[in-house]
Amino acid sequence: MRGLRGRDYVSVTDFSPTELWRVLELSRDLKLRAYGGERVIPVLSGKTLMLVFQKPSTRTRVSFEVAMKQLGGFTVTANWTELQLGRGETIADTARTLSRYVDGIAARVFSHRDLVELAEHAAVPVINALSDLEHPVQALADFFTIWEKKGRVSGVKVAFLGDGADNVAHSLMLMAASLGARMVVATAKGYWPSQKILEAAEERARLTGAEIEVTEDVERAVRGADVVYTDVWVSMGQEAEVERRMRDLSPYRVTREIMSMAKPDAIFMHCLPAKRGYEVVDEVIDGPQSVVWDQAENRLHTQKALLMLLL
Numbered sequence: 001m002r003g004l005r006g007r008d009y010v011s012v013t014d015f016s017p018t019e020l021w022r023v024l025e026l027s028r029d030l031k032l033r034a035y036g037g038e039r040v041i042p043v044l045s046g047k048t049l050m051l052v053f054q055k056p057s058t059r060t061r062v063s064f065e066v067a068m069k070q071l072g073g074f075t076v077t078a079n080w081t082e083l084q085l086g087r088g089e090t091i092a093d094t095a096r097t098l099s100r101y102v103d104g105i106a107a108r109v110f111s112h113r114d115l116v117e118l119a120e121h122a123a124v125p126v127i128n129a130l131s132d133l134e135h136p137v138q139a140l141a142d143f144f145t146i147w148e149k150k151g152r153v154s155g156v157k158v159a160f161l162g163d164g165a166d167n168v169a170h171s172l173m174l175m176a177a178s179l180g181a182r183m184v185v186a187t188a189k190g191y192w193p194s195q196k197i198l199e200a201a202e203e204r205a206r207l208t209g210a211e212i213e214v215t216e217d218v219e220r221a222v223r224g225a226d227v228v229y230t231d232v233w234v235s236m237g238q239e240a241e242v243e244r245r246m247r248d249l250s251p252y253r254v255t256r257e258i259m260s261m262a263k264p265d266a267i268f269m270h271c272l273p274a275k276r277g278y279e280v281v282d283e284v285i286d287g288p289q290s291v292v293w294d295q296a297e298n299r300l301h302t303q304k305a306l307l308m309l310l311l
């Protein structure tokens, strides 16, 4: 295993399964220490993380800012359009400039290709804070939560219901494949995961014994599941497709009846923000099986671990 220092985390596949476990194990230590009263561990004293957003964010923005400050560092946060990027300065020139000021860049973008370009030209680590293709920091918190709640990851069955081509679903598939879990995505025709992501997940699954499947059949996905996961049907940037998406994906709504098909001790997960009444009903997201607030909290612990290792 190469060290993680100086590396990018643009896709889950940027890290080997062993490296992903290293982040999860450090997250566990940091969470324990935080609950023991040691929230501030100034190992990144004097270092700066730049956060750049092309889209709104609550959890990602706040958890990264708090994480960096709890590690003794600083943050600079800006919207894409308020930087010269908004006036046409190239991504490459921006990457070169920012690398002279900061020690790491986390960016939330529309196009995954822009993030890859940023990473190519930056001399400092670049972290994907969500793109149209992936949400790899979310998947770290998600599998950390599954590990925490289920005591294991290997062999755990995760059912994802909704948009199969969703960024969160893509990163979850890659993470499930990397960590030896079983993941079944239930989605409508026309919403299948990206072929590139499926192939990458299958390649990893062959090494770890994970199983990745895509189906239109909700019951096939949920029956015997340990985790039922969903995300919005209309992601940021897809607003023009609202009607079509609402119509096509409505059979994949997580209701109490759907939860009753899963294992009795199954947990409900959602990356948030949720569109209540659409992909999930109130009685599930607010119900006893829901772990969404722990999941949101875990963004902080897992990103502290990630920053500690990369910066």
Ligand code: CP
Binding pocket: 056, 057, 058, 059, 060, 061, 130, 138, 271, 272, 273
């Ligand atoms: N889950 C997530 O990334 O939330 P935000 O869009 O609020 O950052």
Ligand code: NVA
Binding pocket: 130, 166, 167, 168, 231, 232, 234, 235, 236, 271, 272, 273
């Ligand atoms: N799929 C959602 C995730 C938000 C955290 C989106 O991209 O809008």
